[in-house]
Amino acid sequence: MNGLPDRMEEFLAGFFGNIKFVEKALLGLEGSYVELLTILSLGLLAVLPTIVPERRRQTWRRLNQIFGIVIFIYVVFTCLGVFGMVRNFFRGMNEIGRENIIALYYCSVPVTILVTSMLFGPAFCGWICPTGALQEFAGMLTRKWTLRRKLRGYPFGWGFLLTAGLVGVVFLLWVWRLAVTRTFFVEDSTIYWSEVLVLLLFILAFRMREWDLKLRRIRILSFWIIVLGALAGIRITSPVHLGFAKVYDPASLLSTVVVVVGALTIPNVWCRYLCPWRCAISWAARKSVRFIESDVSKCTKCGKCFEGCNVDAVKDGKINTEECHFCMKCVDACPTNVFTIKDDWRRK
Amino acid sequence: MPRSSARTVIPLFILAAHAALHAMLGIGGWLRPFELLSLLLLGANLVIALCLWKGSWDLPSGTCTMLLIAGHGLIGQRLAPDSLTSGAMLTVNILIVYVGVKIYEHLSRLHFAAFAGSYLILFYIFLTRMQNAEALFLLFLMGLAATARDFKLLTYFWAIVLSFTACQPYAWETTFSSFLILTALFSIRDSNWNPASVIFLVGGMALLLFVLLPVIVLMAGEDPRNVVAMLKSESVRDALRLTAVTATISTVILAAFCVPLAYALSRLDFKGKSLLLALADLPIIVPQSAAGLAILKVFGKQQYLGGIIFDAFGIRFDGSVFGICLAQIFVAMPFILKGSLAAFESVPVALEGAARTLGASSFSAFKRVALPLAMKGVVAAAILAWARAAGEFGAVLFVAPYPETAPIAVYNLFNSVGLVQTAPLVTTILLFSLAMFLALQILVKLAPGLTRREGSGA
Amino acid sequence: MTPHLHIGGVEASFGSFKVGPVRIETERGEYLALLGPTGCGKTSLLKCIAGLKIITAGSIRLAGQEISGLPPERRGVGLVAQTGDLFPHRNVRENLDFGLHYTRLNRTTRQARLEKHLVMFRIAPLAHRYPAGLSGGETKRVALARAMVLEPSLLLLDEPFGMLDHNGRLEMAELLRMILRELGTTVIHVTHDRHEAWSLARRCAIMNQGRIVQCGQVADVFRRPADVFTAQFLGCENVFEASFTEQTARCGEARFALGYKPPFRSGFVAIRPERIAVAAHGQPHLISGRLIELQDAGDNLKACFDCGALKLTARLPLELAPRLTLNACFNLTWLADAVHAIKPQGDEGANS
């Protein structure tokens, strides 16, 4: 019984064991640990969406996402996944005025993300975020099936229920394995997020049509849990955390697997319902300079934009800015050019 | 696409200048010949030149960026010791230049002035006034870039900057409170406002802040671990439990008597009613210590009434839970009575009349019409009374100093070990009270049936 | 046959204001309009009947049973207040269900009756709305339904048309007629608007300063107001002091034929303004007067004529408008039954 999971874990542990290119976050100011490369690379990644050519934009985007994964896994040190980012931001703010370099070290990732979101729109979600990219790549496998479900208005489907059940089984088996092999401790709380995701999948199996948008508000709850956790000094690892840190963390591995498997049934399921950063980013990007303007009068209701959107943020030429990931798929898909990307510095 | 001559000339010129600069520096021995960063800078300039030439970047920001890159080629490396720092600075500077050009082009001169001024002040604060703050400068510059185009955001940004530089020991607290004030100020701007009331508001808020700051500092400044450690202590938990239990019992007793009384007072009119209402406020007027003494004088075990009760039921009030409840009931009574009275008075009598004609007895009408409609006010009053009862110190101290309730525990601890060691306990109690209070408030908000009062016939 | 509702000598006091003694009798299924100006005690009287006010004297008998001593919940009287008085914390359905809760009906019967009334009063689509979200007409309908769902034998309506627009009134009137027709409930309808009363009631009672001044068939009351107040309240602007000789009323210099002999020598004479007509030149006329004021009152023209000592107000058909010029003299005429003699004031009980 121990054979396969053991080997799997060992394989993954070997895979994720130590992956950073540099053993410190590169030396910068005064030979200290500084995430300067983060500012550099994230800044570059954020600027890329603004200058890529319109032709084959989605290919560029995928490249950007792959580059984002590489950057986050191999270079960035302070971002321990979405939760760690919130926590580190708080830490960094606390260091301002005392250990300024450490403040920069911890704040650079979240500040860069928020600042680029405020200026260039929520492009981080659609173009850079490694968690989102992972889910998107996984979701490509079941694209046809999920699209059919979406176009039929999320009917109750045995297939979906079955897949949700599969996720649940993966979850429970792994939890059982964690529970019997080792004692459980605080950082593993990411298990709860996976659990919530599994429960969500089950709930959504029956009520997706009615509750999809409503349940997205759980993100806010998730955000506040993490913020309060940061205030209380509780470490909670995120899914995909194991990819960013040097530490192989089975609980994080579990939640990553659940998130990825979940993304097979609902594209970007983590972003939709649980991602705490999404709140902050959509807040920051509300009045961003760069945004997608839609001219509904041109819309022929062909449904192409709705088909393409991974997070169901657009329908019939109207964009729900709170959900939009700025992937610009709708812009590229629209046959009548309903959408235009605008830079408006006067936007208030 | 027709290209203007500037599009062709300027990039080439700057590119040439950059190359010449590097050649000069290289020949003069100022720069290592094939230093990575300088090659990168040249490469970046080439890319931007191409972008400019192709027309996919607008002229002013492109030119400024190229100049900036050239400038970094010249002096950036002298300033920053390593290529990475230099590169990060360059990135942030490009962002600033880009934002600055855009603000200059698209927004008013006032915006640009605010942006440039902010940059200079940040420069002054972080690079001139503070030591070792280059990192912070980078951090805050990014913030400035994001917020500069909106005065409201810029104000918030400056609130953060000033809180974290000028008000350092209380940075979070100041941020929090200034955000509160700013949000309030910004949100009134739209409604019809006049200078007088805004000034009054600001003044009042300043005082409110003065009241709130100690509380906020106490709560934010304490290490959560100390609080947890406090919560783990048996005596503290006992005190908190006792406080919660006695306050709840007192509130229940008060509710059982005062809510019907308030209903009666709101519905009946009789001689001496106003006198009765005035007397009901007496516990507020009487100093707590005096109230405690008064209770002791009547209900003390040695006293007449207290003696009778003790003989008859074996209940003693001084130094027991009953005494605590008694003192709490005494002080909290006006709050629940007045609150419920106001709530019941807001319920139209006609509704009860309607209920009567529909077959409800007067008790039933109270239960099914008056009480549900007044419930929000009644519960708010009960919560207030609960808070008052839980926080009661003076009267309880006289009547029943033991078993310790939370306020008395604070007093005793302060007397024995002093300020520093008492602080975590106070924070604990504060958080506990706040949590209970919020929980009750949320409960009232969320409780079904109580939320649908919008537009009642009041 | 004993009257269904008998109110005999009811008196009640509200502070300094006194109501009564009041005496009203209605038959079963009768629709009685209780007319009176604002503040005359109509609503108070309703409250007395419903039991929300304690009466100090007199008796109220409903279907032969004395109810004045009973608490309101046991009187079986439905009351629809002016504002509707819906319970804001209950939705429409729960509002209707409120009274049923006390009826000891079983659940299915209750449900059935509730559904029936929801449909009957056309409020089924509103069943889950809260009163705060209802319009004025809807509120009234719900209030009416709430009272009627208990099937009271007596329904008291307090200004049911108050605060309604024209369409709302029509709808409401239709509903009330239906109640009258299908449920056979005795209704007392309190209003200050005589048109409202005319449209529904066959009997009406006029109330003034806490007393019933006249009670009778609508046409009767309208044609033959018992006193000056009633006449004026019912829209008769032309009331003049007069002395009577045989069948003639003398009013200053003018004389009017009455068509009957009043039982008193002096008193008042009332001329219905609607019955006054402008006679063509040369036609026989009763009086001539100079037009001093002309006002378009919507469905008629209100014209004031200065006829020497008298100032006559006439309600003329709109078609006359082109013929009427201010300060011109016109000949006025009316039929004999337009004139009604009114007993002098202070002569109590002469007509009752």
Next chain:
Amino acid sequence: MSRFPAATLIVIVLTGTLALALEPQWPCQRGDSSGQASVTFNNGSEINEWHYLHKGARRYKPGLAVWASPAIAVVAGRPMAFIGGYDQTMHALDLSDKRAVWTKLTNGEIQNAPVVGMASGLDVVFWGSADRTVYAFVAYSGRMLWTSELVPPSNSQGDVEMSSPFFMEGRLYIACFAFDKSLPRNSQRGVLYCLDAENGRILWRELVCDGPTSSPLGFKRDGKPHVSIAARRGLLQCYDVSGESPRRAWSFQMPHETLGSPVVADCDGRTLLFLGSKYGNLIALDAATGKEVWQKMAGNWFDNGACVGDVGGRKLVFAGSHDYNLYALDARDGALVWKKALGGEIHSAPCLLPFADRAAVAVAALDNHLYVLDAATGESRISYFTGNPIWDKLVKGETLWGSPSAIVAGRQTALVYGSFNNVVYTIPVEKECSLTASPRSSASLWKSLLFVAVLFCGLVVPLVVRFTPARSATTVSSPATTRANRS
């Protein structure tokens, strides 16, 4: 050092100590060359539970321990522990009297354990501090014997890392790495120093590598003293130090970076060195040739040194890994004897101790617990909660952490462990202890999962669904209208 045996004798007489069981008294980091940080002492005095609290004024850097490992010695008949930390102070603690006998403030953090050895006929504590200085203080009085600054100060100096000293035959070996900002990364200098223990004179210095190093480890082979030292980036080197200047005997490149220091043990007539690396390889080398004997893979880093001991007639190597497991391997061939998963990443070096007449191994893990496991079976015997860290900037696997040390007093064993919460705990393992942690089990996980599930389905989802503003409630599947409504 001819005076060494004589001095030992004098001390024995002086202190009345009957059993100082270990022959070379303090030759290594905290313990003997087998890595056992245990000392036995027997003069009848009891060691009771003691929490020594010292709040340093320094702010802590991320990833560094508050306390280094303690060194325990019997000095003047009293069991004493010497421990330094990021408060820059060396504390000499009397474990039976429960008091700090003396403290010495230095100018830099003390990142590693001190060593107690004999010099000038006295028990002397040697330690290195981040002020680039080696201190030698008389153990029982705190009188300064000598100090020696290893690296001259310079303007461009950055962080300094001083290893634990190693005391062998009157000589003190210590490695020092001072980061020089003026130099490129690949021309930094990690240097091994050899000092005269009597007066602190530097006998020789040897450039070991271009980065930080582990603590040096001395052992004897063919009667000749050797010192082995590992560079952080994975180069393990062995020097013959019998002559005037060191001679490199061999070197071995580890598969990846190493954080711990090597330990040595005799095994079947061979002397083996054990060292773990960042990829999770624990490697046994022949100390004579520097050739790999066996290699064993764990799930993650070996963060600290290993520990070797005789358990039930077998020589076992114990090492804790970041995959939460404590591994017990057969020293001869690396066969896995047992492994035990604990509550967190294991960051400390294990330490052997007798516990109820059986060998036990104590190890601290990042879940803030100190575990005592049966050395033969890996069964968990007891665990202690050693407090939450006072700061939360745990950077796992980037530093050497403090490890527990054990002292055996008569039939009773005590663990000394400097925790991250400013406290040095002295824990008598067979007596009542206020820190004893309740055993944890998987049940708590299942319970809390159930709790979360009930909370989520029973409270969160109903509330979220019910109290969602109408704009999203009415436009469930059409965000378009959502936006239209808002605007």
